[in-house]
Amino acid sequence: MNKYKGITFAEGYNKSFADFKKEFASTHIFKNIPSDQREAELKKAYQIASKDGNSKPSKEISGKSDGK
Secondary structure, eight states: OEEETTEEEOTTOOOOHHHHHHHHTTSHHHHTSOHHHHHHHHHHHHHHHHTTTTTOOOOOOOOOOOOO
C-alpha cells in the first residue's frame, strides 16, 4: 500500500491525475496546504498513489515472430 500524509491509496491505483484531483483535493490534508503549493503536493501524492498502478511494464506477449 502506498501512503501520503495519512492517506492510504489502493494498491494498483491507476486513475488519471484529473480524477485523482477530483477525489482527493477536497480532503483536509490538501485543504490545509496553501493554494500556491497545493497543486505541487497533489502531484507528489499522485506520483506516490500511482507508482505501482501506472508504471508496471506490460506483461503482454506480442504475436510477432523473431524471424526464425
